[in-house]
Amino acid sequence: MLYATTTAAEKRQRLRQRLASGELVQLPGAFNPLSAKLIEQCGFDGVYVSGAVLSADLGLPDIGLTTLSEVATRNRQIARVTELPVLADADTGFGEPINVARTVQELEEAGVAALHIEDQVNPKRCGHLDGKQVVDDATATKRIRAAVDARRDPNLVVVARTDIRAVEGLEVTIARAKRLVDAGADAVFPEALESLAEFEAVRAAVDVPMLANMTEFGKSELFTTDQLRDVGVNVVIWPVSLLRMAMSAAERALRTLRTEGTLVSHLEEMQHRRDLYDLVGYEDYNRFDESIFNFRVAD
Structure with missing residues (x-):
């Protein structure tokens, strides 16, 4: 009754264990707390909270207009009603590395089990739109180091997202993914890859779990969970699917x-x-x- 009985610390620990198991973790995107409860009822592994969905829910485009307070509030509302771990979209961390640190601590306080920080410039753009720009290697790695250093619970999973595939190609994506892992990322999220072979290549290059984004009408083909599992993907999200259906x-x-x-x-x-x-x-x-x-x- 009221809120979940599983603590945030327990959710983080369980997510860590699932990631270590090598099983494919499936996280549909919730657009509100009620849809998060439905995701749990249907037997999924966790809940994803998309920045694009939050923007759309506020009647705004996904171009960096939402604030840390809005993102933390929505994640808190969702995390507290479900026993499942929540992965939060933290965009670029809302500023410089010190802002990234505050973002991590705010979302940790909100009860999320994991979050991802991306390497786009501010203001960011939807990951499947053209015209994206990314920061240099030094800035990207500083963001991840700040995120890792800021967490109080070592089980909070920090996922490094890179949008560089659409800007500079696959080889640079692999190189950046390696640098982000060296900076302390617990997992990598290469956005907008275009084939299963690309997912397989990135996964082979890093020794941490990899996330795949199966958003409709984007640059990535909509692969099945079996296809993604076969090429080594560890986490799959469907960020906007429930909102689109609703x-x-x-x-x-x-x-x-x-x-x-x-x-x-x-x-x-x-x-x-x-x-x-x-x-x-x-x-x-x-x-x-x-x-x-x-x-x-x-x-």
Whole structure:
């Protein structure tokens, strides 16, 4: 009832153990706390909180307009309602290395189990858009060193994301991934790779887990979990998928409501009231109330 019973420290430890096992960790993206609870109910390994989704939820493009406070708040809201570990998108760390350090500590306080810091310039751009720019090697590694040094819980997983593939190619991507690992990254996230062979090449070059981003309508083909597992991918995220599905369904419903004046034709597509109540645990709250308000006023 209310919030998760698993502590943030326990979630981090469990994620570390899963990463060490070599199994593929699957993290769908949640667009709010309720969708995070659904991800847990459906049996996934963890929850991803995308910066692109948070921006869109605020009605903004993903061009670095969100603030650390907004990101930390949304991650806290999501992390506290699920027993699963949460991976947070920390963008570029919101500034210079000292800002990266504060970002890490804020998100650690918010209860996330992992976060990723990227090597784009400020303001950043969506990872699958053209026209991205990345910082130099020294700046990129300083960000990761700052992130690793700032964490208080050594089990907090720091993932180094690099967007350099779309700018300078695969060979430079591999070289940068190695430098980021040398700087202390626990895992690497090469963004916008274009083939399974590229994923396999990056994975072969580093001795830490690698993350793959399977976002729709982007530069990467939508590979299956089996395909990704076969080339050595350790973590896969689907950042915007649930939001896209939900928004598409909402648009269809609104158009029907506008033309027909009722949503009777969509009832079979809706989450039933009983399923929503089960997801948020109405019965637990009811039992709690009954255990307290168990008196009656005499006539």
